[in-house]
Amino acid sequence: xxxxxxxxxxxxxxxxxxGDPQKVTRGVVGMVLLAAATAxxxxxxxxxxxxxxxxxxxxxIFCGAALTLAFALAPIVAAVTDPLDPxxxxxxxxxxxxLAGALALAGLFSVPVLGLIALxxxxxxxxxxxxxxxxxxxxxVVIGVATCVLFARVALGVAGIIFGDRRSxxxxxxxxxxxxxxxxxxxxxxxxxxxxxxxxxxxxxxxDVLSYxxxxxxxxxxxxxxxxxxxxxxxxIIALATLAALGGAWLALVRHFLSTIxxxxxxxxRGGLGxxxxxxxxxxxxxxxxxxxxxxxxxxxxxxxxxxxxxxVATVVPLLIAGVPANVAAxxxxxxxxxxxxxxxxxDLAYDSTAIWMHVASGLRGLPDRVGRLVPxxxxxxxxxxIGIPVSVALHGRWAIAPAIVGACASLxxxxxxxxxxxxxxxxxxxxxxxxxxxxxxxxxxxxxAIPQALVMLGALAVSAPSLWWTWLALTRTxxxxxxxxxxxxxxxxxxxxxxxxxxxxxxxxxxxxxxxxAEAS
Numbered sequence: 154x155x156x157x158x159x160x161x162x163x164x165x166x167x168x169x170x171x172g173d174p175q176k177v178t179r180g181v182v183g184m185v186l187l188a189a190a191t192a193x194x195x196x197x198x199x200x201x202x203x204x205x206x207x208x209x210x211x212x213x214i215f216c217g218a219a220l221t222l223a224f225a226l227a228p229i230v231a232a233v234t235d236p237l238d239p240x241x242x243x244x245x246x247x248x249x250x251x252l253a254g255a256l257a258l259a260g261l262f263s264v265p266v267l268g269l270i271a272l273x274x275x276x277x278x279x280x281x282x283x284x285x286x287x288x289x290x291x292x293x294v295v296i297g298v299a300t301c302v303l304f305a306r307v308a309l310g311v312a313g314i315i316f317g318d319r320r321s322x323x324x325x326x327x328x329x330x331x332x333x334x335x336x337x338x339x340x341x342x343x344x345x346x347x348x349x350x351x352x353x354x355x356x357x358x359x360x361d362v363l364s365y366x367x368x369x370x371x372x373x374x375x376x377x378x379x380x381x382x383x384x385x386x387x388x389x390i391i392a393l394a395t396l397a398a399l400g401g402a403w404l405a406l407v408r409h410f411l412s413t414i415x416x417x418x419x420x421x422x423r424g425g426l427g428x429x430x431x432x433x434x435x436x437x438x439x440x441x442x443x444x445x446x447x448x449x450x451x452x453x454x455x456x457x458x459x460x461x462x463x464x465x466v467a468t469v470v471p472l473l474i475a476g477v478p479a480n481v482a483a484x485x486x487x488x489x490x491x492x493x494x495x496x497x498x499x500x501d502l503a504y505d506s507t508a509i510w511m512h513v514a515s516g517l518r519g520l521p522d523r524v525g526r527l528v529p530x531x532x533x534x535x536x537x538x539x540i541g542i543p544v545s546v547a548l549h550g551r552w553a554i555a556p557a558i559v560g561a562c563a564s565l566x567x568x569x570x571x572x573x574x575x576x577x578x579x580x581x582x583x584x585x586x587x588x589x590x591x592x593x594x595x596x597x598x599x600x601x602x603a604i605p606q607a608l609v610m611l612g613a614l615a616v617s618a619p620s621l622w623w624t625w626l627a628l629t630r631t632x633x634x635x636x637x638x639x640x641x642x643x644x645x646x647x648x649x650x651x652x653x654x655x656x657x658x659x660x661x662x663x664x665x666x667x668x669x670x671x672a673e674a675s
Contacts (some may be wrong), residue, residue, distance in 0.1 A: 161237070163262060184264055191268035198275040202282035209283040210376040211352045211360045213276045217297060217372030218363045220269060225304040225368075227265075228312055235309045239410040253407040257400075260302040273297055276372070285375035296392050297371040303399035310406035364388055367395040432528075436517055440525025444501075448529035453504060453585055457497060458533060462541075465489035481628060483548035484558060487541045488621075491562035492613060494534035495569015499609040501526055502668065503581040513665045519658030523574045527654070530570065538562055557624040557635035560642025564617035567646030571653020572612045576605040578661040581671055616649050617642065 194216070201209050228235075237256055260266065277290035352360075363369030364377065365384070370391035377385030428445045432438035448454045465486040472482040502509065512522055542562060546555045582605065614621075620642030626634035661668070 161259075187264060187268055191271055194272055195275040198272065198279050202279040205352075206283045206376060206380060207352045207357070209279050210373070211356055213279060213376075214360050214363055214369055214372045215356070216272075217276065218366070218369035220272070221297070221301050221304060221368040221371075224265075224269075224301040225308050228305055228308040235313070238313065239310070239407045240313075243411055243414075247411075249408040249411050250404065252411070253404045256407070257303060257306060257403060260306055261298075266298070266302060269301055270294075270298055277375075280375045280379070283376060284379040286378070289375040289378050293371055293375045293392075296396055300367075300371055300392070300396050300399065303396065303403055307399055307402050307406065310403070310410070314406075314409075365391055367391065367398075370395065435521070436515075437521035437525040440512070440517070440522055441528035444526050444529045445532065447504065448533065451504070454529075461490055461493045461497070462486075462537070465493065480549045480551075484545050484554070484628075487538070487545040487558065488561055488565060490541060491534075491538060491565040492569060492610065494530060494537070495566040495613055496573060496606075496610050498526060498530050498570065499573035499576040499605055500581055500584060501573075502577040503584045503671075509668060513669050519578070519661035520654070522661055523578070523654045523657045526577075527570055527574065534566060538566065553632045554624075554627055554635055557620075557627040557638035560635075560639035561617065561620045561624045562642070564620040564642035564646040565613055568616040568649035568653075569609060569613040571646075571650040571657075572609045572616075574653045574657030575660060576609050578657045578664060578668070580605040581668070616645055620645060 198213065198216075201212055237259055239252060239256065242252055261270075273294040277294050280290045280293070281287055360369075360373075364373035365388055370388040374385045374388035374392060377388055428442040429439070432442045432445075448458070468485055468489055469482045472485060473479065542555065542558055546552055546558060620638045623634045623638035623641060627638060
């Protein structure tokens, strides 16, 4: 049976070169790019073998842990279909233990795994050159590759249980954004470090932690043994325990798939509902899905969202002209981005136009409406801030200021959302009708539109004043103030957000009639 499964796997690999010419071309181009990336990574691993043991360990451990994490996340993010899914073997009445072993072994025969094996061999060469024993290096390669393969198999199995046979494009997009939020800041952090022939302190701290985690232990113990560190035994134990746990999880998944038949999909129409198939089936989830559709498709929302980063970057020019140091000016745009993202939904109810009648007619309470309307801005703003903050700090050049910037941004963003939740229900003002140019503003008398805009923005700044003050102290006087800015900013922002949503929900519930009159009149 094992030989048959392996032959089947090889046939599937060769089948990628037959069929639709465009598909074959994409596959070949992907393999060439992967081979080029693997060759470059192998060269990088081999080029450090003459460096210090610490440098070899830092590079191989960090990269090995990143590869292991990638094998665990890629099957979920990429929404791939497993051609050797255990459920396809139900009709053959095969023993679960033998099938699990055969499928795990077949997982070695894939282009990414072959590239991983090449990288692991190059890492082993560097380990031996740095003083590790050949036995420890070979054992690390076997454990590391097996751990990656089992991580991928378990991830595919879990994804099959959670997401079923279909995963919406929206959910895959969210997962991809999540990975980018993790990868981009880490890449910015590594690129900004000053090596100067030694391992930077921040990177060494990260590597020391990764050495005793399930994703990094297998890549760490050879060099820990080489330098006579007794903790190498602990790393080896963690690596073996991780491998055993993954093997047990994979066996349990195979047994589950062979003995369980999933309920057939009867709600086939959910496949075309987009965001409505992703969010929970609750009133707040329905509001969130409808708001996501508007925010990602309505050009009025899109223009408002796209203008924010450009407007924030433009604030650097007058600061530089005024003589503000460039490293300080680099931190200002991300603060403006956080402020404007929190301020942006202060009038989102008005953009619904007459569609608000669905909320009123269905008896929707204020809390689901307020919470649901905040989901789109959270989905958009959090990745932008998560990527923008490390970039700003890297341009500033001092990573110790990062906690202060995180706290200030959190306070500005969350407090802005809380105040916007009140303003949009208490004082909506006319906006551009649906389908009209987003740059065209309706005529209105008085200053009713300017007042809520100003109150939300000034209120967010006033609430965030303590965090901003401690951030300034961290920049100019003592870096210890950065931790105060972090905790004060996060706490203040979350408190204002919760209070704002609660008050806004009460206002929405009491003013449904007035809100409907506003929608009909505007």
